[in-house]
Amino acid sequence: MSLPRVLALGFLAMAACAEPQTPAKVAESVPRPAPLPAPPPDPLGPKPEAHLPAPYAPPVPDVFVTKGGLTVWLVERHALPYVAMTVSIPTGSSSDPKGKAGLAFETADMLDEGAGGRGSIELSRAVDALGASLVTAATVDASTASLSVLKKNLVPAFTLLSDVVARPRFDPAEWKRAHELELNDLVERAADPEEVERLVTRAVLFGLDHPYAHPVDGTTTSAKSIVLEDVRKFYLSAWRPDRAILVVVGDATKAEVTALVDQNLGAWKSPTAAPPAPVAPEAFRGPWPRLVLVDRPEAPQSVISLARPGLAASDPREPVLARANLALGGLFTSRLNQDLREQRGYTYGAGSRVAHTRGVGSFVSYASVFTEKTADAVQALVADVAEYAKTGPTNEETDKTRLQTRGDLVEKFEAYDRAAEHLAIEAALGLPADHERTAALAADEATKEALSKLASDCMDPSRAVVIVVGPAAKIEGPLRALGYGEIEIRDTDGSVVKGKRAL
Amino acid sequence: MTVILHEDHALPVVAVNLAYKVGSRFEGPRRTGFAHLFEHLMFMGTRRAPTKAFDEWMEGAGGWNNADTSEDHTEFFDVGPPTSLPLLLWLEADRLSDLGPMMTEEKLDAQREVVRNERRQTSENQPYGKVELMLPELLFPEGHPYHHPVIGSHEDLEAATVSDVKAFFAEWYDPANASLVVAGDFDPKEATATIGRYFGQISSHGAPVDPWDAARAPAGTTLREVVRKTITDRVELPKVIMAWQSPKHFASGDAELDLLASVLTSGKASRLYKSLVYDKKLAQSVEAEQGSGDIASRFVVGVIARPGVALDKLEAAIDAELASIRSKPVTDEELVRAKNGVSTGFVARLQSVKARASLLNAYELDVGDPGFAQKDLDRYTGATRAGLQAVAAKVLDPNARVVLRVVPDSHKGAL
DSSP states (O other): OHHHHHHHHHHHHHHHHHOTTOHHHHHHHSOOSSOOSSOOOOTTOSOOOOOOOOOOOOOOOEEEEOTTSOEEEEEEOOSSSEEEEEEEESOOGGGOOTTOTTHHHHHHHHTTSSBTTBOHHHHHHHHHHTTOEEEEEEOSSOEEEEEEEEGGGHHHHHHHHHHHHHOBOOOHHHHHHHHHHHHHHHHHHTTOHHHHHHHHHHHHHHOTTOTTTSOTTOOHHHHHTOOHHHHHHHHHHHOOTTTOEEEEEESOOHHHHHHHHHHHHTTOOOOSSOOOOOOOOOOOOOOOSEEEEEEOTTOSEEEEEEEEEOOOTTSTTHHHHHHHHIIIIISTTSHHHIIIIIITOOEEEEEEEEOOOSSOOEEEEEEEEEGGGHHHHHHHHHHHHHHHHHHOOOHHHHHHHHHHHHHHHHHHTTSHHHHHHHHHHHHHTTOOTTHHHHHHHHHHHOOHHHHHHHHHHHHOGGGOEEEEEEOHHHHHHHHHTTSOOSOEEEOTTSOEEEOOOOO | OEEEEEEOOSSSOEEEEEEESOOGGGOOTTOTTHHHHHHHHTTSOOSSSOTTHHHHHHHHTTOEEEEEEOSSOEEEEEEEOGGGHHHHHHHHHHHHHHTGGGOOHHHHHHHHHHHHHHHIIIIITSTTTHHHHHHHHHHSOTTOTTSSOTTOOHHHHHHOOHHHHHHHHHHHOOGGGEEEEEEESSOHHHHHHHHHHHHTTSOOOOOOOOSOOGGGSOSSOOOOSEEEEEEEESOSSOEEEEEEEEOOTTSTTHHHHHHHHHHHHSSTTSHHIIIIIIISOOEEEEEEEEEOOSSOEEEEEEEEEOTTOOHHHHHHHHHHHHHHHHHSOOOHHHHHHHHHHHHHHHHHTTSSHHHHHHHHHHHHHHHSOTTTHHHHHHHHHTOOHHHHHHHHHHHOOTTSEEEEEEEEOTTTTOO
């Protein structure tokens, strides 16, 4: 119903713009009682042309290896007296042993629960006393420890970061407490519909036992089986200087960083055993299409997603896919947002994302939609993705995505802390230090045909799964009518509850 | 209209921030949520830039935008390559020129649905999201401009009319009620000329009158007792929220309360974390914030319980820590930690051009001085232990506060 309205408005207005000198048309479209013989000149003047911006080349970090064998990526920035640092290793939740999902995450979590000469509370107090912030984290592919601080406190802060990555204590009393908090977090997670959608989408897309299938923070069952000895072993095998990269962005020089590393991490040695090989899983293949439902009784909205495999980060086509994705679901004016939000009024926002992972990751379209419109929204979302996969971008979208990719790149490297974390993940994925520059060039040079090819190869929803987190009692009937066969029911941990897909 | 320019050629990016002195506290009776709904309507098109063109032209030129409505202000910002600046300014000037008269029922209906979905997504379907819907009316009395949430009620959003929109635009969207910042990679001379050309032609009725009469504002809190309420939500763990009315932004005590929030909940050594999470193992997480506003502020403490912990016991443990912070000064070490965290935050927030533009405009609107950052920081560095204690004793009154409990609804664990 709303589709013709907006088209009509756009058409009328464009006609007026194209022919501003035609008095009859202006008189018609402006509701004034006494038409003037000629319209007065517009005081604002015509819309200014935006010329093409100069090309932007992202910074390439200065790469060097310290005496102790630690590789450093440095991007010097001296505009602010501020330094952001991230240490990454190429081991994340995809290396969790069977039945111990959540181990990489809990290992990262334990790094700052006491390290070097300080217990958990003393360490936190020391970080705060320097006005620093310290965060440890894990992704599917990597684990990280990040610290940002004012330049004047860099030296003592670096000691704390070094303690955390090289000298964690793994104290049993701290473990008991931190582990208990983690188990409770997993209980709490079940109440967040967007988190549940993300973890169920992964579980369904990759299937049982795939390294990317389980949540990074584990399931309520798997996390319970993790013991401190697992964490110690995982740390010793994965956190080692020959596998780590230190990324520094901000107000620090090579000489300063070298001295800090030599002094604080000189004693950090790698074990003689070979390091674990980075996991780069293959894509899971089907069965699809199918629809999976997670019940969330009486929820006012349903979280919906459409997921299929994407590309590995090292695939030369990945930056081109990321650019193609902008027109579908990466911008306010993207097709999904315009249709589901502006045209149909189903949602506050719809979009799509391409995972940036070492193995073949995911391509996911998503929205949180008004419960009563759940099935309609799934249908619209799938149709929009199918249409884009079939036709690829328009000429306008081709031009727009080129400029938008450039803009994203500038902002990616603007904030020191964001840049450091981004580069540390690139390093952990095994990408070279100049990858962002190569990728930017590939994305920039992609033609409309190349973008269309990627849309066709990587976005077709007939090879995808649909996930819905919403109130089953209200939405199961309309969802059934979409023709996906028998609906599979999963719980908030991603496990199958009942039901099998009809063959 | 006030114009603020901040030139910086470090990166090829430019930001425009246009802020209006209007927010949810300016809304009329039975029109809660209107200021924010209006913010959405600002993107719905004019004679020169019809519906959808604002975003299409801006994103087509490599830029992007967003907007934000608070109780006190509405800010619109645009970010783009340097070559897009004339277009960004033209689009902002265009909608300030004639958006209101071009409003239609269709435009209003479209954004009404978007905003109602925003309410569902960010409050109703989020764990503990109903707190923000509930807290304003519990904390501020009927008739107080902060008595309702910025997002408003479904009923009032439904009731808004096209003539409301036109009247709101005419009253508040006036150059004399706006402040414009351009920051980043641009030539100030050229930008000044462009701004003059585009915005100079817009007629003004003069600055509108703020409906809030500061002279009649109550001196302290209007709460006279403990206001208790329990709500249910789709959550797994219960939560206790305690809230007080507190000194307004930049008033005496405001910076001290920011520092107190840090002493209470920043880091594992903070009072509430150490006591409730680390030692006694009663709480899963703790948070505290001084939410500063133009006419009043609120100091809010939130604690999520561990499974099986009785909320009475949890509240007693929170109260014991608050009593201690009222009766004894914090230590030197605690104060230094809190101040250093603030100092780093002042630098960290200068990292992006967009954030710098927003900051300059926030200071302009709040204190009439875009360069207020150093003076703002001085409020924190000058704070004392005795000052913190005095403010805690005065504001965190155990007998004049809101205590809101969120407990799991009957669907807990249902599948």
